[in-house]
Amino acid sequence: MDQFIEQIVTGLSIGSILLLVALGLSIIYGSMGIINLAHGEFVMLGAYAAWVFHTYLGLGLLASLVPIFLVVAAFGWVIERYVLSLLNNRPLDTILATWGVGIMLQQAVRLSVGSELRYVQLPPALSDSMDVFGISVSSYRVFLFVASIALFGATWLLMNRTTVGMKLRAIIQDRSVAASFGINAKRVYALTFAYGAGLAGLAGALVSPLKSVSPDMGTGYVVDAFMVVVLGGVQSLAGTVASAFILGELSGGIAFLQNDTVAKAIVLLAIVVLIRFRPEGLFTARVRA
């Protein structure tokens, strides 16, 4: 029984990390329809930003979260403004462009700060473990869980309770009608992309103390993020949350019973089969066409 609870908690932790990484992609892919292959590199930039703030400015991880969000969001804004907005309605070119941006970011980091693994310190206050349902869990993992739920909540409020969110939803339904009502679609898109990039950066910074920081760390995350978003259903934030935790429990559980190699294969296979029969994903937002 203990083992079972332990494994459920582990799955929640894996799920929360998946949610952190997928949230930004869910916004960008779900609302703007942009397949952003540079998403992993935004995650990577966030991790490197954490390293820079820690090593050169002496800032702890928690203190540097807001600046990291702003820095990576600014980066995303620049890329939307000067690359992607010029490729409106050309989805294939957008995929190529974001892929290219990703490669350039990777190499830029490699050339400027070198390719060795970097070290980001675990916040000292969170370096112990604590009791959850009688199970000893790393405090930092609990913190990640809370952070991912909080970021989801903030994103949901932003989309559903603010003017920018309303404008964005209007644009998603019909861009030209929205524009005729005086909504500046370009500006809203740039802000949305920047927000998604900022979230990715935060995710990178938050996972860096548990994992490793290297120029090509993003490649793994972008695959995970796409699996979450595709399984959850495009345009459905709640679907992203559900699918992150489903995938977390599933891969954690199979890894415990078998091993991580098998878990990876089975999870991928399950998603492929599911997409075959439900191409829209598990959850779909009802939108009047």
Added chain:
Amino acid sequence: MSISRRTLLRNTAALGAFAGAGLPHIWIKNADLAYAAGGEIKVGVLFSLTGTTAIIEESLNKATLLAIEEINAAGGIKGSKIVPIVEDPASDPATFSEKARKLVVGDKCVSVFGSYTSASRKAVLPVFERQNNLYWYPTLYEGRECSKNVIYTGAVPNQQQDEFVPWLVKKFGKKFYLIGSNYIYPKEENNYCKKLLEKLGGEVVAEEYVPLGHSEFSSVINKIRSTQPNVIFSTVVGDSVVALHRQYKAAGLDPEKMPMASLTTSENEVAAMGGEAAAGHFTSAPYFMVHKSPENEKFVEAYKKRWGADKVTHFVSEACYFQTYLFKQAVEKLATSDLTPPNIRDAVKGQSMIAPQGKVEIEPENLHTWLWPKIAQAKSNGQFEILVEAKEWLKPVPYAAYPGQSCTEKGLVEKS
């Protein structure tokens, strides 16, 4: 333009003159003179500067170049300068093979120093065997290879485990949890570990492999908790090592009761995971940065001076450094006209030198290296403390896990 008779004649004459100058060269018995042309000896340096394994291979490139620069600054080899031709194989085995061919066939390098992963070594092997050239491989590896065209200067399983496993059993207990990355190296090392454990009456509670680049170890940690081994025997490589150590620490496991014993965690990985995550765990290798010897002090100082004070040396970069000096010693034994890859191979047999780790020697039988096994514990300052030093150096036995087979000068021999 039409070709006039005059230009045709002139061109033909020029061609004839060119052939006269060029062709006989092919017929000279020792066309290999090209290997030491113009007081230069060309060697290839083939370590990934981009891609996944660049993280570690960059330091191998640096250690090799440092040795070459030192040799050249001290007058080269009998007056000839070593000219390194650096190629970037981008962590991709196919590119390794392509670049190796370019270095050997195109640039006519007399030897190539390169590779970190076994996959890349296997990829270039056919090039060196077909061209009868020479590859210098600095990494510890799984053994079970017997090529006449490779000089192996890293440790093979018996040199890392023969001292280590009995020591672990004695100190911590007989229950081992084997965890590795999912490819040939960890599987062969674990194979040998299981043989040793069998002799010692040990027990393997789990043997598990995670995908390369894996970074989520929470389920593994749950399994470790539920099986309660005495030792976690790790052959996880690359950035996964960092993730494993950090998550072990965050989960609140105690290295004093259940330490990780690694064959792959060096100063390089420790720097990336942070001293507090590494502290208390053990590594077995022939070299550690803190090893006390005049040769090592000189090496560490020169490396930091050349590449930056924050850089670390480790057991693979040390092998890169000393193998370049062994190359020099072998070339010194040869007359310039005899400078060919097979002759260098024959000359390096039995060559020895005082390396930073101690005296090393190339075993004539199998072209592997006699090394000094050491067991060390990581400290929170990012360095190791050497706990056990072998009293004698250890012979390389690349087929230690396969009693019927041995690597000899004639190649692989099977006793039936």
